[in-house]
Amino acid sequence: MTWLRAILAAGLSVILPGAGHVLSRDWLRAAAFAGLFLAASAFLLPIEQLAAAEPASYDEAIAQATAMAEDVDPMAQFSLSFIALFATIDAAFRALGYPSGGDENADGTTCPECGNDVDPDLEFCHWCTTRLESDAPESETDN
Structure with a gap:
C-alpha cells in the first residue's frame, strides 16, 4: 500500500508540483512547491499570448498552445522541469515515509x-x- 501511495503522490506531483505532498498531508511543502512552480510559470512563460486572443474552437486552442510552447526558451523549460522533477521525487520519498530532516x-x-x-x-x-x-x-x- 505504501508503494501505491508513493506512485500516486509522484503522479500528482507531475501534474502539479505540490499536489503529491497534499496526499501525504505535508501542507507546508505542498504550498511551497505549488507556489514556487506557479511563480516560476508566471515569470518564465509568455502569458501575454494567452491574454491576447481567446480561442473560438478546440483547434485554435491547440494551435495557440503550440505557438506558446515554441516561444518558451530552453532555460525556462529546464527550470520548470527541474521544479516539477524535484517535487515529484520529494513527494514519492515523503509518501514512502522517509523523514525530511534526515x-x-x-x-x-x-x-x-x-x-x-x-x-x-x-x-x-x-x-x-x-x-x-x-x-x-x-x-x-x-x-
Whole structure:
C-alpha cells in the first residue's frame, strides 16, 4: 500500500508540483512547491499570448498552445522541469515515509508509516494510527 501511495503522490506531483505532498498531508511543502512552480510559470512563460486572443474552437486552442510552447526558451523549460522533477521525487520519498530532516531522530521515535514524531510510550502512532512495534522485550509475569 505504501508503494501505491508513493506512485500516486509522484503522479500528482507531475501534474502539479505540490499536489503529491497534499496526499501525504505535508501542507507546508505542498504550498511551497505549488507556489514556487506557479511563480516560476508566471515569470518564465509568455502569458501575454494567452491574454491576447481567446480561442473560438478546440483547434485554435491547440494551435495557440503550440505557438506558446515554441516561444518558451530552453532555460525556462529546464527550470520548470527541474521544479516539477524535484517535487515529484520529494513527494514519492515523503509518501514512502522517509523523514525530511534526515536521521536526527535515530532513537526510533518516528512512525515507520508516516514519518511523524511519536510518543515512545504509546503503542500506536497518533497521526496515522499505525501499530508500533516495541523495541524492548516484554517481561513475563510469574504466577
